[in-house]
Amino acid sequence: MNILYIVIGLVLLIFGGDWLLKASVNISLKLNISKIVIGMTVVSFATSAPELIVSIKSALDGFPDLALGNVIGSNIANLALVLGVTVCLGTIDVGKSFYTIDWPMMMVSSVLLYLFISYDLVLDRTEGVILFVLLVAFLYYLLRLQSKKTITDEELNIQSDETPLTKTLFLLFIGGLGLWGGSELLIKGAVGFAEAIGISERIIGVTIVSIGTSIPELAASIIAIIKKEKAISLGNLIGSNIFNILAVLGITSMITPIKVGDLNIVTNDIYWMLAVALLVFPLCFIPTKLKFGLKEGIVLLSVYTAFIYFTVFV
Secondary structure, three states: OHHHHHHHHHHHHHHHHHHHHHHHHHHHHHOOOOHHHHHHHHHHHHHOHHHHHHHHHHHHOOOHHHHHHHHHHHHHHHHHHHHHHHHHHOOEEOOOHHHHHHHHHHHHHHHHHHHHHHHHOEEOHHHHHHHHHHHHHHHHHHHHHHOOOOOOHHHHOOOOOOOOHHHHHHHHHHHHHHHHHHHHHHHHHHHHHHHHHOOOHHHHHHHHHHHHHHHHHHHHHHHHHHOOOOOOOHHHHHHHHHHHHHHHHHHHHHHOOEEOOOOHHHHHHHHHHHHHHHHHHHHOOOOOOOEEOHHHHHHHHHHHHHHHHHHHOO
């Protein structure tokens, strides 16, 4: 039953997140909000909704390791698994913003999270506010920067939609319901499964739960590669990692402090997250400058395999 709960919960989270994303974009377009603003805010928050709901619910239910493990594991999976699989299927060109804006911000966010939780083993409300304020400042900077550029709809991957308002509101409702129901079932199944086979919530969080909440990004990346679209980029995945730390953990810790239960989170998992984040920088230039292809994909997938092995079996 626990495995069934996990599977149904992940399915509801995936579809709920997709419905919420579509509804949010439709409403934003109907309100004549700039597509640049939608891309930077609405889409980013909606795609991070599964992680956000699972983390808040986990923390409130007394499973903080599941909340932290979910975000840390998702950040590792986004770069090592999702990017690894994607670039094994096709080459991705990397823009200048990778090393001028995106990667530095991801590293600042990652190091800040490390400092906060390794110092006293808790992410408290004050630290949550700092993370969230940093997110707001980052978005403001991006919007000011992007407002000076001409960005096409293709680059933002936001399509104009004539969906009736009633259908949009229905999508918004069932999307939110799907996220809530999915998080309930996923957490119940994950905790029950961990107890049944005698492993920690933290391991379930950094493996099963984090991979599950990264499935939307993986599916979107593979579809984009197959359709030869330019919408998927390294920047999208790095942006997701930034939001996971600053928005998901920032908002969650503002609601309720997140205490580290399993010390492996600060002695093992977060170092893997920092290492993978650091690794993508040299891979971006060696062996082929500003391109990610098969060789880089194999390296990333090998790193993810090593992470799973050492986390679960060692």
